[in-house]
Amino acid sequence: MKLTEGVAVVTGGGSGLGEATVRRLVGDGVRVVVLDLKGSHGAELATGLGGSAVFAPPM
Numbered sequence: 001m002k003l004t005e006g007v008a009v010v011t012g013g014g015s016g017l018g019e020a021t022v023r024r025l026v027g028d029g030v031r032v033v034v035l036d037l038k039g040s041h042g043a044e045l046a047t048g049l050g051g052s053a054v055f056a057p058p059m
Contacts, residue, residue, distance in 0.1 A: 009033045014040030026052045
């Protein structure tokens, strides 16, 4: 399945396989919500990907 638009939510998106998934989805034109812990690299990842990704830590 190839996604080319829409919005995806990736849990654990700040590192490892989650980060790779986020990068792949953004590269394919999908907007992504990166869910990960506050101490993760999720915020930096989302910032680096511009307006295509946002970081959402748990409350």
